[in-house]
Amino acid sequence: MFEPGGPRQRPEVQLEEILRDIGSGINGVIRRLGGGGIRLIIIGALALLAIVWLARGIYQVGPREQAALQLFGQFQNIEESGLHWYFPPPIGKRTIVDVEVTRSMELGFFTTSTGSVSDQREEALMITGDLNIVNVQMVVQYRIADLERYLFQVDDPGEPLRGVAPGNPEGRTLKDATEAALRQVVGQRSIDDVLVIRREEVQADARLLLQQILDDYQTGIQVLNVALQTVRPPDQVRAAFDDVVNARVDKESRINQAKAYQQNQLPRAEGSAQQIVQSAEAFKVERIARATGEADRFLSVLEEYQKSKDVTRQRLYLEAMEEILPGVTMFILAQDGSGNLLQFLPLKDDGGTTP
Amino acid sequence: MRIIGTVLGILLLVAVMAQLVGFGVVYTVDQTEYVVVTQFGEIKRAVTSPGLQFKSPVESVVRFDKRLLRIDVPTASMPDKDSQFLEIDAYVRYKIRDPRVFLENLRDEFTASGRIGNLAIAALRSQVGQRDRRDIIGGDPITLGDGTIIVKPRVDADGSPARASMMRLVLDNVRRDTAAFGITVEDVRIMRADFPVAAENSVFQRMRTERDVQAQRLRAEGEEQYLTITADVDKQVRVINANADRDANILRGQGEAEAIAILAEALESDPEFYAFRRSLEAYSKFLEKGTTLVLSADSDLFRYLESPDPSSGE
Numbered sequence: 001m002f003e004p005g006g007p008r009q010r011p012e013v014q015l016e017e018i019l020r021d022i023g024s025g026i027n028g029v030i031r032r033l034g035g036g037g038i039r040l041i042i043i044g045a046l047a048l049l050a051i052v053w054l055a056r057g058i059y060q061v062g063p064r065e066q067a068a069l070q071l072f073g074q075f076q077n078i079e080e081s082g083l084h085w086y087f088p089p090p091i092g093k094r095t096i097v098d099v100e101v102t103r104s105m106e107l108g109f110f111t112t113s114t115g116s117v118s119d120q121r122e123e124a125l126m127i128t129g130d131l132n133i134v135n136v137q138m139v140v141q142y143r144i145a146d147l148e149r150y151l152f153q154v155d156d157p158g159e160p161l162r163g164v165a166p167g168n169p170e171g172r173t174l175k176d177a178t179e180a181a182l183r184q185v186v187g188q189r190s191i192d193d194v195l196v197i198r199r200e201e202v203q204a205d206a207r208l209l210l211q212q213i214l215d216d217y218q219t220g221i222q223v224l225n226v227a228l229q230t231v232r233p234p235d236q237v238r239a240a241f242d243d244v245v246n247a248r249v250d251k252e253s254r255i256n257q258a259k260a261y262q263q264n265q266l267p268r269a270e271g272s273a274q275q276i277v278q279s280a281e282a283f284k285v286e287r288i289a290r291a292t293g294e295a296d297r298f299l300s301v302l303e304e305y306q307k308s309k310d311v312t313r314q315r316l317y318l319e320a321m322e323e324i325l326p327g328v329t330m331f332i333l334a335q336d337g338s339g340n341l342l343q344f345l346p347l348k349d350d351g352g353t354t355p
Numbered sequence: 356m357r358i359i360g361t362v363l364g365i366l367l368l369v370a371v372m373a374q375l376v377g378f379g380v381v382y383t384v385d386q387t388e389y390v391v392v393t394q395f396g397e398i399k400r401a402v403t404s405p406g407l408q409f410k411s412p413v414e415s416v417v418r419f420d421k422r423l424l425r426i427d428v429p430t431a432s433m434p435d436k437d438s439q440f441l442e443i444d445a446y447v448r449y450k451i452r453d454p455r456v457f458l459e460n461l462r463d464e465f466t467a468s469g470r471i472g473n474l475a476i477a478a479l480r481s482q483v484g485q486r487d488r489r490d491i492i493g494g495d496p497i498t499l500g501d502g503t504i505i506v507k508p509r510v511d512a513d514g515s516p517a518r519a520s521m522m523r524l525v526l527d528n529v530r531r532d533t534a535a536f537g538i539t540v541e542d543v544r545i546m547r548a549d550f551p552v553a554a555e556n557s558v559f560q561r562m563r564t565e566r567d568v569q570a571q572r573l574r575a576e577g578e579e580q581y582l583t584i585t586a587d588v589d590k591q592v593r594v595i596n597a598n599a600d601r602d603a604n605i606l607r608g609q610g611e612a613e614a615i616a617i618l619a620e621a622l623e624s625d626p627e628f629y630a631f632r633r634s635l636e637a638y639s640k641f642l643e644k645g646t647t648l649v650l651s652a653d654s655d656l657f658r659y660l661e662s663p664d665p666s667s668g669e
Contacts, residue, residue: 050366073385074405127549129493129506132562152386155422172425176446180546184518187492187548190504191562197503216542217423217448236559240566247570251577258584269592273599280603284610291614295621301632302625313631320635321656327644333651 056088064100066147069093078147095151099144102224103170107178108137109229125234126183132191133237137229140178140210142170142221149220169219177217181209195231195241203228379412389419389454401455419454419464423541426468426475432551433480435488440554443483444547447475447529449540456537471533475543478528482521490517492548518545 060083061067067079069086070093079086079094086092108124111117124135144150154169185205186194194202207226214221233241305312383406384390390402394414402408403421410416426447432440449471451457461467483491487509494508509517526543533540550558622629642648650656 046366070386070405072405072407073383073388075386126547127492129508130496130504131493131550131558132565133550133555133558153422155387155420155424157425157427173423176425176544176546180544183547184545188494188506188508190496190506192503193505213542213544233562234559237562237566240563240570244566244570244573247573247577251573251580254574254577254581255584258581258588261585262588265588265592266595269595273595276596276599277602277606280606280610284606284613287607287610287614288617291617295617298618298621298629298632299624302628305628306625316632316635317655320639324639324642325648327646328642329645329647331647331649332657333649 053088057085057092059084059086059094059096061096062098064098065096066099067094067096068147068151070095075148075152097144097147097150099147102141102143105140105142105170105174105178106137107140107175107182108135123179126186128186128191128194129188130190133234134186134191134194134231135234136182136186136194136231138178138182138206139225139227139229140174140223141225141227142174142223144170144220145222146220149218151220153218153220169214169217169221173217173219174214174221177210177213178206181213182206185209191233195233199228199231379415380409382408382410382416384408387420387422389421389451391417391419391454391458393417398455398458401453403454417458419451419457421451423448423450424464424467426472428472428475428479430547431476431480433476433483435483435486435491437487439488440551441483441488441491442547442549442551443479443545444549445475445479445543445545447471447540448542448544449533449538451537452539453537456535458537460536461538467536467538471529471536471538471540474532475525475529478525478532478543479545481528482525486517486521490521491545 059067061079061081063081065081067084067086069076069079071087072091073093086094107120109117109119119137121135124137125133126136128134150169154173156169156171156173185202189198189202203226207223210226211223214223232238382390384402384404386405388405390408392399392402392410392414393416394411399414426449428445428447430442430444432442434440449467457467461470489495490509494506496504496506498504511517511520513520522543522545526540529540529543
């Protein structure tokens with residue numbers, strides 16, 4: 001596996017020491033022992049040493065790994081998975097890295113090795129295009145797509161205090177680029193956009209910009225995914241933002257009240273309208289029916305009347321009078337035509353007032 | 356024996372090399388390095404390709420990083436053209452192009468960081484000073500119909516994004532200023548552009564009032580909708596009622612008209628008889644019990660009261 005090393009890594013220091021030790025050891029032995037039989041033993045021992053050294057050149061590259069090979073510090077080639085031999089140190093150097101695994105970097109928060117999460121307020125708080133401040137936490141997932149570039153193109157100072165190891169572009173460089181990209185994208189959007197409306201767009205744009213920066217730097221890193229985690233207003237203004245959410249709910253409920261009123265009132269009105277119209281309809285039918293009845297009755301009576309006009313007329317008249325007059329107080333004037341009320345005949349005296 | 360010979364040969368080579376290294380004659384240059392060979396402080400040559408190298412024992416090597424290097428420019432507070440202060444935190448990425456010139460001018464990476472960092476701040480300061488802060492963070496806010504705000508990034512007269520063209524100018528300036536240092540500045544990038552911490556509270560205050568405006572607007576909109584809908588309902592109810600009244604009256608009128616027509620048609624056949632009959636009917640209704648009636652004795656009714664002679668009453 002790959003071990004991160006600093007930019008000041010100097011493999012030849014190690015080489016010098018080792019070679020000096022071996023060299024002086026061999027010389028000493030040869031000087032002290034000169035005989036023929038012993039000479040063979042020395043040669044055998046040296047051969048054994050040489051074989052042991054050469055055997056150290058055998059190495060294995062796992063199925064998801066690649067090995068970068070360097071000869072005297074100079075990059076040679078990338079070896080794919082399998083069993084291989086290459087010059088062992090100090091002549092050769094091989095760096096084996098898992099290039100398939102999805103790595104992730106956190107921005108705005110920091111998960112420690114024990115799993116506890118601590119907020120990185122300084123990273124998370126950023127300014128939006130409408131000059132608001134928003135708290136954004138994000139995770140970047142990436143893999144190493146180009147091992148040669150990844151190892152040899154970019155120096156990364158790292159940031160050990162925040163768990164960012166120095167040496168590879170996935171430390172400070174990735175963090176820088178992510179922060180710059182996200183802040184630029186958020187900085188060109190309104191807080192409403194970032195909080196609710198265009199989250200997806202923020203992610204997509206940040207990813208695009210981040211990949212572009214990483215490509216410009218030739219980091220060999222491929223961004224697989226950029227995922228916004230918590231996006232919320234800063235605690236200091238939380239209440240005001242919550243109130244907007246509440247207001248939105250209030251608005252909806254007020255509209256619903258109105259709709260309920262609508263649902264309640266309109267059918268009732270339609271019903272009472274129907275009632276009025278139906279009653280008028282009934283009135284109309286009633287009137288026509290009554291008129292028709294009356295007309296028919298009149299015509300029937302008329303028919304009979306016309307057969308014997310005078311008699312019927314007299315009869316009708318007298319019948320009517322018969323019916324009416326008994327209830328009436330009647331004064332009959334004398335025939336002299338003087339109009340003198342003193343000459344009267346009280347036809348009846350059990351009803352009405354006495355004049 | 357031949358294999359042993361070969362092995363011995365290699366070992367001998369290693370031993371010789373070890374000797375040479377011991378004398379400081381052989382050294383390696385890593386893929387990520389440049390080497391400048393000096394002798395008693397005097398620069399002899401630069402080695403730019405990695406691999407095994409030789410030198411004389413009296414020469415010494417200075418190593419430089421060949422990779423893309425990073426300078427963390429210290430956060431600086433700088434005013435925009437309206438004297439509004441912004442906290443700019445930037446970084447510079449550069450590569451050593453000519454290690455010899457680099458060594459002569461900047462000596463080492465640490466010194467380089469300071470010098471280039473200062474130049475970057477100066478370039479940023481001069482560009483930020485010519486800009487509206489909305490060119491750097493944000494843009495022009497546009498309020499949509501529903502009260503939400505979107506931001507339109509600023510563009511320069513030539514149509515390119517304001518921030519990008521500003522940063523291009525910064526990069527050009529830093530490149531120009533560092534041309535003699537044997538380096539190539541690859542990127543100057545603003546990582547953070549913020550308000551000064553002192554201004555944070557006033558920003559929060561503004562955010563709160565902005566939200567209050569939004570909340571009130573939403574509630575007012577709710578009220579507006581409520582009133583609009585209910586007023587419309589009330590109107591509809593009145594229209595429905597009025598229409599019903601209208602239809603009812605039309606129907607009643609039709610009924611009455613038809614009734615009149617039917618009766619009139621029938622009565623038309625003998626109006627005198629109708630008048631006679633109807634009068635009798637009416638008398639029976641309005642001459643109630645107790646009504647006092649004065650009649651002439653010579654009326655038709657009493658014609659036979661005094662004499663049965665049909666002509667007596669004439």
